[in-house]
Amino acid sequence: MPEPPCDIAVLAQDDRAGFEQMSRIYQRSIELSEQKSAAEIAATVADPQYSVLVLRVNREVRGFAIFCFLASDIWLLEYLAVDDALRSRGNGTALFLAAKHAADARNPSAQCVLEVDRPAPVAAPGDDRARRLSFYRALGCRRIEGLDYILPLTANGKPPPMMLLVHGLDGPTLPKAKLAHWLEAIYANVYAQLPGDHRIADMLSSLPEQVPLISLCWRQRSWRPAPVIEYPSSRPRHRDPGEPQHPSQQGNYHCSDGLYAPMHEMLTNLPAVFVMLPVECSWLRHSPLPEFEIANRRLQSRL
Numbered sequence: 001m002p003e004p005p006c007d008i009a010v011l012a013q014d015d016r017a018g019f020e021q022m023s024r025i026y027q028r029s030i031e032l033s034e035q036k037s038a039a040e041i042a043a044t045v046a047d048p049q050y051s052v053l054v055l056r057v058n059r060e061v062r063g064f065a066i067f068c069f070l071a072s073d074i075w076l077l078e079y080l081a082v083d084d085a086l087r088s089r090g091n092g093t094a095l096f097l098a099a100k101h102a103a104d105a106r107n108p109s110a111q112c113v114l115e116v117d118r119p120a121p122v123a124a125p126g127d128d129r130a131r132r133l134s135f136y137r138a139l140g141c142r143r144i145e146g147l148d149y150i151l152p153l154t155a156n157g158k159p160p161p162m163m164l165l166v167h168g169l170d171g172p173t174l175p176k177a178k179l180a181h182w183l184e185a186i187y188a189n190v191y192a193q194l195p196g197d198h199r200i201a202d203m204l205s206s207l208p209e210q211v212p213l214i215s216l217c218w219r220q221r222s223w224r225p226a227p228v229i230e231y232p233s234s235r236p237r238h239r240d241p242g243e244p245q246h247p248s249q250q251g252n253y254h255c256s257d258g259l260y261a262p263m264h265e266m267l268t269n270l271p272a273v274f275v276m277l278p279v280e281c282s283w284l285r286h287s288p289l290p291e292f293e294i295a296n297r298r299l300q301s302r303l
Contacts, residue, residue, distance in 0.1 A: 006062070006091065008098045011052040013045050021061035022054055029081035031117065033157040041066070049189065053098055055082065055091055062086050065095045067103065069110070070185040073178075075103045077114045078190065096139055100167075112167040113182060114141065115151060117160050137216035141165040144174060145212040150199045152191045166213060173210040180204055 011018055023038060044050040044066055055063035063082035069075045077099060082091045103110060116136065117129040144164045151159040166174070183200045187193040 006055055006057045006094070008053055008055050008094060011045055011054045011061075011064070018054055018056075018061050019045065022052075022064045025061070025064065025081055025083050026079065028084070030079060031160065033159040034115075034117075034151060034153060035156055036153070037155070044068075051099070051102055053095060053102070055095055057086065063091050063095055065099045067099050068190055069103070069106060070189050071181060072107070073110055074113050074182050074185065075107070075110050076186055076190060077112055092135060093139065111169045112141075113186070114165040114167070115149060116163055116165055118163050133216055136165055136167075139167065141167045142169075142213040142215055144179065145214045146207050147179070147203055147211070150203060152187055152193050152197070152199065165216070169213065171213070173212055176204060176207055176209050176211055179207070179211055 011022065019042065023041065026035070026041065045052050049070075050066065050068050053065045054061045063086065064079070065077065066079040067075055067077045077096070080092065080095055080099070082095070100112060103112065114136065116132055119129045119133055120127065142165065144166060147164050149162040149164045151162050153159055180200065183203065184195065184197075187197050187200060188195060
């Protein structure tokens with residue numbers, strides 16, 4: 001059965017039915033501690049600093065994006081959500097791209113910044129935090145390395161640990177001074193915090209002058225390095241001089257740190273999103289690269 005057509009447009013200020021439909025998705029999809037009040041969300045519809053896009057299917061709101069234009073060089077994608085029944089069908093991507101198009105029309109040089117929950121060290125199946133991170137990774141977002149972002153909302157409890165992502169910024173690093181400017185703009189304009197908030201200084205205190213921008217990958221050291229598994233193959237594995245031969249490789253797998261472990265032990269320690277990729281493939285047999293590096297590259301391309 002074909003998908004019903006969808007439409008993305010700005011939510012009109014007098015569209016009460018559309019706002020109520022959006023609010024229901026907002027309350028179901030956004031972590032309670034990260035929610036603003038209904039009055040604050042309603043105010044964004046009329047605020048010229050904000051833009052609210054809604055995705056409609058059969059004239060009913062089934063997704064939304066709320067974003068704010070801040071300093072001259074950034075815009076914050078504050079909220080993006082799609083109704084559960086329409087997820088994994090490209091609707092979230094369509095909303096993100098529509099928001100980016102609107103932001104580019106207003107200021108083509110501005111970068112997109114996003115606040116996202118930090119995933120658990122080992123993600124459980126169906127973990128929304130892991131799913132969101134995979135979504136933003138596919139869009140090309142990168143995280144600001146070492147920044148433990150503090151969301152300044154407390155009305156509904158303490159928010160979970162968070163990260164700040166950036167989209168559209170070239171180069172491997174971000175100047176610390178620019179990041180400080182971004183944080184001050186977010187705190188003041190989005191959350192009405194006073195200038196000089198001590199939490200900004202706390203977030204910046206341990207960062208270098210050039211802050212790395214890191215691809216979103218489960219092997220990053222921010223949460224937990226995932227071991228890289230080398231599957232056995234008919235080709236002998238390269239050994240460093242003096243490396244002892246393991247007495248029996250039957251049923252064992254080689255990890256990139258040089259340790260052997262039975263398969264079930266390796267699986268126990270893997271994040272749920274880690275994908276094991278066999279390297280016993282015809283296109284790999286004649287490659288000069290170590291097998292674990294090949295598996296690494298294939299894994300990076302599939303996450």
